[in-house]
Amino acid sequence: MSDPVLTEAATLEESARIKVNPPVFYTSAGLILAFALFGALLPERAGRIFDHVQAFIVQDFGWLYISSVAGFLIFVIYLMLSRHGDIKLGPDESEPEYSYLSWFAMLFSAGMGIGLVFFGVAEPIQHYSAPPIGEASTVESARQAMMLTFFHWGLHAWAIYIVVGLSLAYFSFRRGLPLTIRSALYPLIGHRIDGPIGHAIDIFAVLGTMFGVATSLGLGVLQVNAGFAYLFGVPVASSTQLILIAVITVLATMSVFLGLDKGVKRLSELNIILAVLLLGFVLFSGSTVFLLQAFVQNVGTYLGEVVPRTFRMYAYEPNPWLADWTLFYWGWWIAWSPFVGMFIARISHGRTIREFVGGVLLVPVLFTFLWMTVFGNTAILLDLSGVEPIARTVANNLPVALFETLAALPLGSITSLIATFLVITFFVTSADSGALVIDMITSGAAENPPVWQRIFWALCAGGIAAVLLVAGGLEALQTAAIASALPFAVIMIFISYGLYRALRMEALGTGSDLMLAPVSMSPTPELNWQQRLTSIMGHFDKRHIDVFLRDTARPALEAVADEMRASGFAPDLEEKADGLELTVPHGERGAFRYTVRGRPFLLPSFVWAETRKAHDAEPRHYRAMAHTSEGETPHDVTGFSRDQIINDLLNRYARFRHSRRIA
Numbered sequence: 001m002s003d004p005v006l007t008e009a010a011t012l013e014e015s016a017r018i019k020v021n022p023p024v025f026y027t028s029a030g031l032i033l034a035f036a037l038f039g040a041l042l043p044e045r046a047g048r049i050f051d052h053v054q055a056f057i058v059q060d061f062g063w064l065y066i067s068s069v070a071g072f073l074i075f076v077i078y079l080m081l082s083r084h085g086d087i088k089l090g091p092d093e094s095e096p097e098y099s100y101l102s103w104f105a106m107l108f109s110a111g112m113g114i115g116l117v118f119f120g121v122a123e124p125i126q127h128y129s130a131p132p133i134g135e136a137s138t139v140e141s142a143r144q145a146m147m148l149t150f151f152h153w154g155l156h157a158w159a160i161y162i163v164v165g166l167s168l169a170y171f172s173f174r175r176g177l178p179l180t181i182r183s184a185l186y187p188l189i190g191h192r193i194d195g196p197i198g199h200a201i202d203i204f205a206v207l208g209t210m211f212g213v214a215t216s217l218g219l220g221v222l223q224v225n226a227g228f229a230y231l232f233g234v235p236v237a238s239s240t241q242l243i244l245i246a247v248i249t250v251l252a253t254m255s256v257f258l259g260l261d262k263g264v265k266r267l268s269e270l271n272i273i274l275a276v277l278l279l280g281f282v283l284f285s286g287s288t289v290f291l292l293q294a295f296v297q298n299v300g301t302y303l304g305e306v307v308p309r310t311f312r313m314y315a316y317e318p319n320p321w322l323a324d325w326t327l328f329y330w331g332w333w334i335a336w337s338p339f340v341g342m343f344i345a346r347i348s349h350g351r352t353i354r355e356f357v358g359g360v361l362l363v364p365v366l367f368t369f370l371w372m373t374v375f376g377n378t379a380i381l382l383d384l385s386g387v388e389p390i391a392r393t394v395a396n397n398l399p400v401a402l403f404e405t406l407a408a409l410p411l412g413s414i415t416s417l418i419a420t421f422l423v424i425t426f427f428v429t430s431a432d433s434g435a436l437v438i439d440m441i442t443s444g445a446a447e448n449p450p451v452w453q454r455i456f457w458a459l460c461a462g463g464i465a466a467v468l469l470v471a472g473g474l475e476a477l478q479t480a481a482i483a484s485a486l487p488f489a490v491i492m493i494f495i496s497y498g499l500y501r502a503l504r505m506e507a508l509g510t511g512s513d514l515m516l517a518p519v520s521m522s523p524t525p526e527l528n529w530q531q532r533l534t535s536i537m538g539h540f541d542k543r544h545i546d547v548f549l550r551d552t553a554r555p556a557l558e559a560v561a562d563e564m565r566a567s568g569f570a571p572d573l574e575e576k577a578d579g580l581e582l583t584v585p586h587g588e589r590g591a592f593r594y595t596v597r598g599r600p601f602l603l604p605s606f607v608w609a610e611t612r613k614a615h616d617a618e619p620r621h622y623r624a625m626a627h628t629s630e631g632e633t634p635h636d637v638t639g640f641s642r643d644q645i646i647n648d649l650l651n652r653y654a655r656f657r658h659s660r661r662i663a
Helices: 004-019 022-041 043-081 100-110 114-129 139-153 155-174 181-194 196-232 238-258 260-285 288-310 321-346 353-384 398-407 412-442 451-508 529-537 542-566 612-617 642-659
Strands: 572-575 579-585 591-602 620-628
Touching (some): 022 043, 022 451, 043 155, 043 353, 100 353, 114 196, 114 321, 114 353, 114 398, 114 412, 139 155, 139 288, 139 321, 139 353, 155 181, 155 321, 155 451, 196 321, 196 398, 196 451, 238 412, 260 353, 260 412, 321 412, 353 398, 398 412, 412 451, 542 572, 542 579, 542 591, 542 620, 542 642
Antiparallel strands (some): 579 591
């Protein structure tokens, strides 16, 4: 018999381990705090180092960014068109948790952010007034400006997010692995993802996400400062920006404290409403017909230029424009990919790979193109027609570009105030959501980590943004994005290969063991025909599955646990909120876990649109799904007898012992 005190102590220790993954949490926190102290205490020296780092990366590794991002786009399009596109992100019988309309709405919100507000006018007007090649401030430079803007914000950006998001969704929902970046490398390094290599991968993901979020926050503060200067005459200065960062970071911390539903959710809904209202106002108060015509032509020009532009590096005619724009964006998107990727993964359970790639490439990209056309072409038209010299006004002050454009339209003061408020709310949700993602990575994908951890990461994001602004302003933000993305770009290449290998193995029917030859297993007793018919046709409610877990699954797991204890092992049977988990520790070889959970599925529905309340109230049927710690596809055990569950467990435990070389 086990000692109850020792068992309780072990449970508390396990709980603490779930909340914080020490190597990832403390290493990431230490590196981030060290960077913050260095930048705060020695800002001038930090600025010089940033300049050298950016020059080194651009000169020696620019080719890696260009080729890898091109490869990511080709890879996701291949997955969408190939036979792998029919694979579901979840068990084969799973269904999407959200209707198309709800899913598209959330993808739409994923495409929104500080960057769109900051660069909606700033980037097109900059390319128009200072193109990489050709004469400035002409009709031709205007066409090129919109094509370049679309290139930076289009398919390539979302292909990067898809690589991370699709890997997270596949290995978590279909293979039963934790929702962390390291899980994507399971097909390549197997159970070593739980060791130093896995920790290093998650640390790089944390650093990339932190500097990506800090870059967005820094851009947002520059925009808010410019808005307050335009509206209230507040001086544009580092001291003002530091005060703004402090105030808005406190708001973000309050949002974290309130939680997901009361904090992030409500602010996100407000963001979308304000953004759509501002977009509609500029579209209909400006030259509406011209903007609609420009949107169609801009999309066509982009599609015609996307392939040659993808591989253009100015190798024969070196051009600093590449580092200032394209490489900055590729680095920024790669740094942001764990953040956005985890979001789109969490809302895509039950979708096929084809649906996932097609939806993520289509919805956010088209909205982004519309946004850039409405704001960018409005500013360019004002400058070309001589109504307002936007290009000259913002030549050395990018953050003011949006407000100069809004000032030329009716109700300029009101729309500028709305735009400023929009940036503030984006700042809060970016810091809040970024802190949530980083907390998930550093806590080992714990479902309910302590609030103080998210508050800590939100404060870190604000602090890093402040350090970067003091150390070098916009240039330092660009360097942080490019530099932090370099190691993660290499990791993403391995993630892509790991995903491809896992999909190929699944297509070949080699089963759940991606690394080793399968061990021979005892046949699972066949269900009789009445059991099979009941299992196939039955729609079980939660009460039925709870009874199955209590009266059939639990006695089966208890019987195995008792037999193992009699043989000198120390298994632990734990009751989870939605099921049961049997854990068999094997020291340095790891632990085997067999989990049986009740999982809800939507009943077939023909409703094409739904409110959130209606979605929550929809009828669901439940199945008992089992999976192990070995990264296999969860399988349905509804209707199994006690002996059949035992046999299924032992077969998978035998595979675990074989893979870990346990005699």
